[in-house]
Amino acid sequence: MIGAVGAWVLYTYAPTSYAFYPRCPFNWLTGLECPGCGTTRALHQLLHGNVEAAFRLNPMLFLGLIPLALFSAPSFLRGRTPAFIMKPWFAWMCFVVLTSYWIVRNTPLYPF
């Protein structure tokens, strides 16, 4: 129900044009983009079927989070924690990927 209302608002009112959406505090205070910046805009584009535009707004969301969510959903649905979440390599990889993505997306090296 709340999800449906949220999706309707997100579909109808573009986050780039209206100020009533929550703002990323990091982006607000520093002007830099955080690893999660672009998620709202990407969801808006996705709801309109613009997959490519959504991908450009936050590629990591698509390459990292969505496959992970799909991969671990069966475990979570059964009330269990997927085993890889407790593996040292996985947790350190999350740290490295997130921080390097955070840095790179604020440099001219970032391709999008």
Added chain:
Amino acid sequence: MNCPNCGTNNLDNASVCVNCGRSLMGGAAQSYTPPPPPSYGTPGGGEYGGGPAAPGTVPNYLVQSIIVTLCCCLPLGVVAIIFSAQVNSKLAAGDIAGARDASQKAKMFAWIGFGLGIVAMIIWFAMSGTAVLQGIRDAQANR
């Protein structure tokens, strides 16, 4: 994990005990079944009795930390992720006390990050109150 019924050591992803057939499903509840009697002479076991902790008995808050990092955008989320990763490393190394310590810190930083994120968002909405109202008006005008 060890079967709560007969104590047989099963694979972590086993759904039933290979020895007695008892269901091993039940997620979190499984982790908090009463521990076996403490092995004598093990120092400082605390509430867990000092027995070997199965993976999953010390929560690492990794998912929460990542959500805080992505949604509240605060570097504190990254600090929480570092402690989450330490929980995993220390568990893998058998350092249960250290893992529990890192787990507490991961939880603490994730909550502080979450709280500061909420506070920042309230300040943002308060400061941009007129802009928000204007945005709602624009939205109604453009329907």
